[in-house]
Amino acid sequence: MKRTDTTIQSTNEKNQLHVIIWEPEDDPKAVVQLVHGMAEYMDRYHEFARYLTDRGYAVIGHDHLGHGKTVNDPSELGFFAKENGDRIVIMDMYGVTRLAQRRWPDKPVFILGHSMGSFMVRKYITKYSDEIAGAVVMGTGFQPAAAADMGIMITNHHIRKHGHMYVSKTVSNMAMGGYNKKFKPNRTPVDWLSVNEENVDQYMADELCGFNFTVSAYNDFFHIIKDLAESRDSERISRSLPVLITSGEVDPVGGVKACMALEKKYKKMGMEDVEVKIFPGDRHEILNENDKDVVFREMGDWFDSKL
Numbered sequence: 001m002k003r004t005d006t007t008i009q010s011t012n013e014k015n016q017l018h019v020i021i022w023e024p025e026d027d028p029k030a031v032v033q034l035v036h037g038m039a040e041y042m043d044r045y046h047e048f049a050r051y052l053t054d055r056g057y058a059v060i061g062h063d064h065l066g067h068g069k070t071v072n073d074p075s076e077l078g079f080f081a082k083e084n085g086d087r088i089v090i091m092d093m094y095g096v097t098r099l100a101q102r103r104w105p106d107k108p109v110f111i112l113g114h115s116m117g118s119f120m121v122r123k124y125i126t127k128y129s130d131e132i133a134g135a136v137v138m139g140t141g142f143q144p145a146a147a148a149d150m151g152i153m154i155t156n157h158h159i160r161k162h163g164h165m166y167v168s169k170t171v172s173n174m175a176m177g178g179y180n181k182k183f184k185p186n187r188t189p190v191d192w193l194s195v196n197e198e199n200v201d202q203y204m205a206d207e208l209c210g211f212n213f214t215v216s217a218y219n220d221f222f223h224i225i226k227d228l229a230e231s232r233d234s235e236r237i238s239r240s241l242p243v244l245i246t247s248g249e250v251d252p253v254g255g256v257k258a259c260m261a262l263e264k265k266y267k268k269m270g271m272e273d274v275e276v277k278i279f280p281g282d283r284h285e286i287l288n289e290n291d292k293d294v295v296f297r298e299m300g301d302w303f304d305s306k307l
Contacts, residue, residue: 001053008099010065011091012081018069019096022049022059031100034061035093037115041068048287060100064089065131065215065257068208078213082164085220093124097131108133110303115139123224124245126233134242134306139284141254141262149225155219164216171218179252192252199288215285242273242306247301248282
Protein backbone atom coordinates (compact mmCIF):
# COMPACT_ATOMS: atom_id res chain seq x y z
CA MET A 1 0.00 0.00 0.00
CA LYS A 2 1.12 3.52 -0.81
CA ARG A 3 -0.14 6.50 1.19
CA THR A 4 -0.05 10.09 -0.05
CA ASP A 5 -1.05 13.19 1.92
CA THR A 6 -1.98 16.17 -0.22
CA THR A 7 -4.25 19.22 -0.25
CA ILE A 8 -6.89 20.77 -2.47
CA GLN A 9 -8.53 24.18 -2.28
CA SER A 10 -11.75 24.30 -0.27
CA THR A 11 -14.81 25.86 -1.85
CA ASN A 12 -14.49 28.58 0.81
CA GLU A 13 -11.35 29.74 -1.06
CA LYS A 14 -9.50 30.12 2.24
CA ASN A 15 -8.57 26.69 3.55
CA GLN A 16 -6.61 23.88 1.98
CA LEU A 17 -8.43 20.60 2.58
CA HIS A 18 -6.15 17.89 3.90
CA VAL A 19 -6.62 14.83 1.69
CA ILE A 20 -5.28 11.30 2.22
CA ILE A 21 -4.93 8.86 -0.68
CA TRP A 22 -4.30 5.16 -0.06
CA GLU A 23 -3.38 3.08 -3.13
CA PRO A 24 -2.86 -0.65 -3.66
CA GLU A 25 0.37 -1.91 -5.17
CA ASP A 26 -1.39 -2.74 -8.45
CA ASP A 27 -3.83 -0.77 -10.57
CA PRO A 28 -7.01 -0.30 -8.48
CA LYS A 29 -10.27 -1.87 -9.58
CA ALA A 30 -12.29 1.04 -8.15
CA VAL A 31 -12.09 3.97 -5.73
CA VAL A 32 -13.78 4.39 -2.36
CA GLN A 33 -14.20 7.95 -1.08
CA LEU A 34 -14.59 8.15 2.70
CA VAL A 35 -16.45 10.95 4.49
CA HIS A 36 -15.77 11.19 8.23
CA GLY A 37 -18.07 12.23 11.05
CA MET A 38 -18.33 15.09 13.51
CA ALA A 39 -15.33 15.96 15.70
CA GLU A 40 -12.95 13.39 14.22
CA TYR A 41 -10.68 13.22 11.15
CA MET A 42 -9.74 11.06 8.19
CA ASP A 43 -6.62 9.45 9.67
CA ARG A 44 -8.89 7.46 12.02
CA TYR A 45 -9.94 5.45 8.93
CA HIS A 46 -6.41 4.25 8.12
CA GLU A 47 -6.98 0.62 9.13
CA PHE A 48 -10.16 0.34 7.08
CA ALA A 49 -8.46 2.02 4.12
CA ARG A 50 -5.55 -0.41 4.36
CA TYR A 51 -8.00 -3.32 4.30
CA LEU A 52 -9.68 -1.95 1.18
CA THR A 53 -6.35 -1.49 -0.58
CA ASP A 54 -5.59 -5.15 0.18
CA ARG A 55 -8.79 -5.93 -1.73
CA GLY A 56 -7.68 -3.85 -4.69
CA TYR A 57 -9.37 -0.51 -4.02
CA ALA A 58 -7.87 2.95 -3.97
CA VAL A 59 -9.22 5.00 -1.05
CA ILE A 60 -9.45 8.77 -0.74
CA GLY A 61 -10.83 11.06 1.93
CA HIS A 62 -10.40 14.52 3.41
CA ASP A 63 -10.65 16.36 6.70
CA HIS A 64 -13.74 18.58 6.61
CA LEU A 65 -13.47 22.28 7.31
CA GLY A 66 -13.06 22.67 11.07
CA HIS A 67 -11.50 19.23 11.44
CA GLY A 68 -8.11 17.53 11.51
CA LYS A 69 -5.27 18.97 9.46
CA THR A 70 -7.59 21.18 7.42
CA VAL A 71 -7.73 23.70 10.26
CA ASN A 72 -5.18 26.50 10.13
CA ASP A 73 -5.50 27.18 13.87
CA PRO A 74 -7.05 25.23 16.78
CA SER A 75 -9.64 27.99 17.11
CA GLU A 76 -11.14 26.77 13.81
CA LEU A 77 -12.06 23.35 15.22
CA GLY A 78 -15.80 22.80 14.95
CA PHE A 79 -16.40 25.67 12.51
CA PHE A 80 -17.39 25.44 8.83
CA ALA A 81 -18.11 28.94 7.53
CA LYS A 82 -19.95 32.15 8.39
CA GLU A 83 -22.25 31.71 5.40
CA ASN A 84 -23.43 28.73 3.36
CA GLY A 85 -21.41 26.22 5.34
CA ASP A 86 -23.96 23.51 4.58
CA ARG A 87 -23.35 23.98 0.85
CA ILE A 88 -19.59 24.42 1.10
CA VAL A 89 -18.95 21.12 2.89
CA ILE A 90 -20.91 19.21 0.22
CA MET A 91 -19.08 20.98 -2.61
CA ASP A 92 -15.80 20.16 -0.87
CA MET A 93 -16.78 16.48 -0.98
CA TYR A 94 -17.39 16.81 -4.70
CA GLY A 95 -13.99 18.44 -5.07
CA VAL A 96 -12.44 15.27 -3.62
CA THR A 97 -14.54 13.16 -6.00
CA ARG A 98 -13.21 15.18 -8.92
CA LEU A 99 -9.66 14.65 -7.67
CA ALA A 100 -10.31 10.90 -7.65
CA GLN A 101 -11.82 11.04 -11.14
CA ARG A 102 -8.81 12.90 -12.49
CA ARG A 103 -6.37 10.50 -10.85
CA TRP A 104 -8.23 7.35 -11.95
CA PRO A 105 -10.37 8.46 -14.92
CA ASP A 106 -11.48 4.96 -15.90
CA LYS A 107 -12.38 3.70 -12.41
CA PRO A 108 -15.79 3.77 -10.71
CA VAL A 109 -15.99 5.81 -7.50
CA PHE A 110 -17.99 4.72 -4.45
CA ILE A 111 -18.68 7.00 -1.50
CA LEU A 112 -19.07 6.02 2.18
CA GLY A 113 -20.10 8.44 4.90
CA HIS A 114 -20.11 7.76 8.64
CA SER A 115 -22.24 9.58 11.24
CA MET A 116 -22.37 13.28 10.28
CA GLY A 117 -20.69 12.11 7.09
CA SER A 118 -23.66 9.83 6.41
CA PHE A 119 -26.01 12.81 6.39
CA MET A 120 -23.57 14.61 4.10
CA VAL A 121 -23.48 11.63 1.74
CA ARG A 122 -27.27 11.54 1.69
CA LYS A 123 -27.23 15.22 0.71
CA TYR A 124 -24.36 14.66 -1.75
CA ILE A 125 -26.24 12.00 -3.72
CA THR A 126 -29.15 14.41 -4.26
CA LYS A 127 -26.74 16.42 -6.43
CA TYR A 128 -24.06 14.04 -7.68
CA SER A 129 -25.57 10.53 -7.81
CA ASP A 130 -24.72 10.23 -11.51
CA GLU A 131 -21.03 10.69 -10.69
CA ILE A 132 -20.67 7.65 -8.43
CA ALA A 133 -21.11 3.87 -8.57
CA GLY A 134 -22.73 3.45 -5.16
CA ALA A 135 -23.11 4.94 -1.68
CA VAL A 136 -22.78 3.56 1.85
CA VAL A 137 -24.76 5.40 4.54
CA MET A 138 -23.23 4.38 7.89
CA GLY A 139 -24.44 5.33 11.37
CA THR A 140 -27.15 7.72 10.22
CA GLY A 141 -30.27 9.11 11.86
CA PHE A 142 -33.75 9.92 10.61
CA GLN A 143 -34.87 13.16 12.22
CA PRO A 144 -38.08 15.02 11.32
CA ALA A 145 -37.99 18.49 9.79
CA ALA A 146 -39.53 19.94 12.96
CA ALA A 147 -36.51 18.89 15.03
CA ALA A 148 -34.15 20.49 12.51
CA ASP A 149 -36.27 23.66 12.48
CA MET A 150 -35.98 23.88 16.26
CA GLY A 151 -32.21 23.48 16.05
CA ILE A 152 -31.97 26.16 13.36
CA MET A 153 -34.05 28.57 15.42
CA ILE A 154 -31.97 28.07 18.57
CA THR A 155 -28.61 28.31 16.78
CA ASN A 156 -29.74 31.42 14.88
CA HIS A 157 -30.51 33.02 18.24
CA HIS A 158 -27.03 32.20 19.57
CA ILE A 159 -25.36 33.42 16.37
CA ARG A 160 -27.14 36.77 16.62
CA LYS A 161 -26.34 37.11 20.31
CA HIS A 162 -22.83 35.66 20.56
CA GLY A 163 -21.43 35.29 17.04
CA HIS A 164 -20.64 32.38 14.72
CA MET A 165 -17.78 30.95 16.80
CA TYR A 166 -19.79 30.60 19.99
CA VAL A 167 -19.99 27.16 21.62
CA SER A 168 -23.27 26.43 23.38
CA LYS A 169 -23.59 23.59 25.89
CA THR A 170 -27.34 23.80 25.43
CA VAL A 171 -27.08 23.14 21.70
CA SER A 172 -24.51 20.37 22.17
CA ASN A 173 -26.72 18.66 24.73
CA MET A 174 -29.74 19.05 22.49
CA ALA A 175 -27.89 17.45 19.58
CA MET A 176 -25.96 14.70 21.34
CA GLY A 177 -26.64 14.76 25.07
CA GLY A 178 -28.96 11.78 25.09
CA TYR A 179 -26.67 9.30 23.37
CA ASN A 180 -24.85 8.04 26.46
CA LYS A 181 -27.99 7.51 28.57
CA LYS A 182 -28.62 4.22 26.83
CA PHE A 183 -25.39 2.77 28.25
CA LYS A 184 -25.56 3.60 31.96
CA PRO A 185 -23.67 3.24 34.17
CA ASN A 186 -21.24 5.21 32.02
CA ARG A 187 -17.50 4.68 32.11
CA THR A 188 -16.83 7.76 29.94
CA PRO A 189 -18.90 10.55 28.33
CA VAL A 190 -18.66 8.73 24.97
CA ASP A 191 -19.42 5.11 25.80
CA TRP A 192 -22.05 5.31 23.06
CA LEU A 193 -19.34 5.35 20.40
CA SER A 194 -18.19 1.79 20.81
CA VAL A 195 -18.28 -1.43 22.81
CA ASN A 196 -14.52 -1.46 22.23
CA GLU A 197 -13.14 0.36 25.28
CA GLU A 198 -9.71 0.85 23.70
CA ASN A 199 -11.34 2.76 20.85
CA VAL A 200 -13.30 4.92 23.30
CA ASP A 201 -10.17 5.69 25.32
CA GLN A 202 -8.18 6.62 22.22
CA TYR A 203 -10.97 8.95 21.14
CA MET A 204 -11.05 10.57 24.59
CA ALA A 205 -7.27 11.11 24.57
CA ASP A 206 -7.14 12.59 21.05
CA GLU A 207 -7.27 16.39 21.03
CA LEU A 208 -8.59 16.27 17.44
CA CYS A 209 -11.62 14.25 18.56
CA GLY A 210 -14.62 15.15 20.67
CA PHE A 211 -14.28 18.93 20.49
CA ASN A 212 -17.42 21.05 20.63
CA PHE A 213 -19.09 22.30 17.48
CA THR A 214 -19.71 26.02 17.09
CA VAL A 215 -23.32 27.18 16.89
CA SER A 216 -22.83 28.10 13.23
CA ALA A 217 -21.59 24.60 12.33
CA TYR A 218 -24.55 23.08 14.14
CA ASN A 219 -26.77 25.48 12.21
CA ASP A 220 -25.23 24.25 8.95
CA PHE A 221 -25.71 20.63 9.98
CA PHE A 222 -29.33 21.23 10.97
CA HIS A 223 -29.95 22.76 7.54
CA ILE A 224 -28.64 19.56 5.92
CA ILE A 225 -30.93 17.48 8.15
CA LYS A 226 -33.88 19.73 7.29
CA ASP A 227 -33.23 19.40 3.55
CA LEU A 228 -33.14 15.61 3.87
CA ALA A 229 -36.31 15.50 5.95
CA GLU A 230 -38.26 17.61 3.48
CA SER A 231 -37.40 15.20 0.65
CA ARG A 232 -37.49 17.69 -2.21
CA ASP A 233 -33.81 17.19 -3.03
CA SER A 234 -34.05 13.42 -2.63
CA GLU A 235 -36.27 13.20 -5.70
CA ARG A 236 -33.18 13.99 -7.80
CA ILE A 237 -31.29 10.84 -6.75
CA SER A 238 -30.70 8.39 -9.61
CA ARG A 239 -33.12 5.51 -9.11
CA SER A 240 -30.46 3.00 -10.17
CA LEU A 241 -27.85 4.13 -7.61
CA PRO A 242 -26.90 1.23 -5.29
CA VAL A 243 -27.18 2.26 -1.62
CA LEU A 244 -26.15 0.31 1.47
CA ILE A 245 -27.57 1.58 4.77
CA THR A 246 -25.66 0.17 7.72
CA SER A 247 -25.46 0.60 11.48
CA GLY A 248 -24.66 -0.97 14.79
CA GLU A 249 -27.72 -2.59 16.34
CA VAL A 250 -27.65 -0.35 19.43
CA ASP A 251 -26.31 2.82 17.79
CA PRO A 252 -28.16 5.67 19.58
CA VAL A 253 -27.80 8.02 16.61
CA GLY A 254 -30.39 6.03 14.71
CA GLY A 255 -29.73 2.32 14.78
CA VAL A 256 -32.16 -0.16 13.31
CA LYS A 257 -35.14 2.19 13.36
CA ALA A 258 -33.42 4.91 11.33
CA CYS A 259 -32.02 2.42 8.82
CA MET A 260 -35.41 0.86 8.20
CA ALA A 261 -37.07 4.28 7.87
CA LEU A 262 -34.49 5.44 5.32
CA GLU A 263 -34.77 2.19 3.38
CA LYS A 264 -38.55 2.60 3.25
CA LYS A 265 -38.21 6.19 2.04
CA TYR A 266 -35.75 5.33 -0.72
CA LYS A 267 -37.77 2.35 -1.94
CA LYS A 268 -40.96 4.40 -1.92
CA MET A 269 -39.17 6.87 -4.20
CA GLY A 270 -38.53 4.03 -6.64
CA MET A 271 -34.86 3.38 -5.89
CA GLU A 272 -34.02 -0.04 -7.25
CA ASP A 273 -31.02 -1.23 -5.22
CA VAL A 274 -31.25 -0.43 -1.50
CA GLU A 275 -29.95 -2.77 1.20
CA VAL A 276 -29.76 -2.62 5.00
CA LYS A 277 -27.05 -4.30 7.06
CA ILE A 278 -27.19 -4.26 10.87
CA PHE A 279 -24.29 -5.48 13.04
CA PRO A 280 -25.58 -7.17 16.22
CA GLY A 281 -24.51 -5.61 19.52
CA ASP A 282 -22.46 -2.85 17.90
CA ARG A 283 -22.77 0.81 18.83
CA HIS A 284 -21.97 3.85 16.66
CA GLU A 285 -18.45 3.38 15.26
CA ILE A 286 -18.84 0.01 13.58
CA LEU A 287 -15.49 0.39 11.80
CA ASN A 288 -13.79 0.43 15.22
CA GLU A 289 -15.86 -2.21 17.00
CA ASN A 290 -14.68 -5.59 18.31
CA ASP A 291 -16.14 -7.23 15.20
CA LYS A 292 -14.54 -4.74 12.81
CA ASP A 293 -13.04 -7.57 10.75
CA VAL A 294 -16.58 -8.71 9.96
CA VAL A 295 -17.65 -5.14 9.19
CA PHE A 296 -14.65 -4.59 6.91
CA ARG A 297 -15.39 -7.80 5.03
CA GLU A 298 -19.07 -6.96 4.59
CA MET A 299 -18.20 -3.52 3.21
CA GLY A 300 -15.62 -4.96 0.81
CA ASP A 301 -18.04 -7.65 -0.35
CA TRP A 302 -20.72 -5.03 -1.03
CA PHE A 303 -18.35 -2.90 -3.11
CA ASP A 304 -17.27 -6.01 -5.04
CA SER A 305 -20.89 -6.92 -5.73
CA LYS A 306 -21.52 -3.56 -7.41
CA LEU A 307 -18.61 -3.67 -9.85
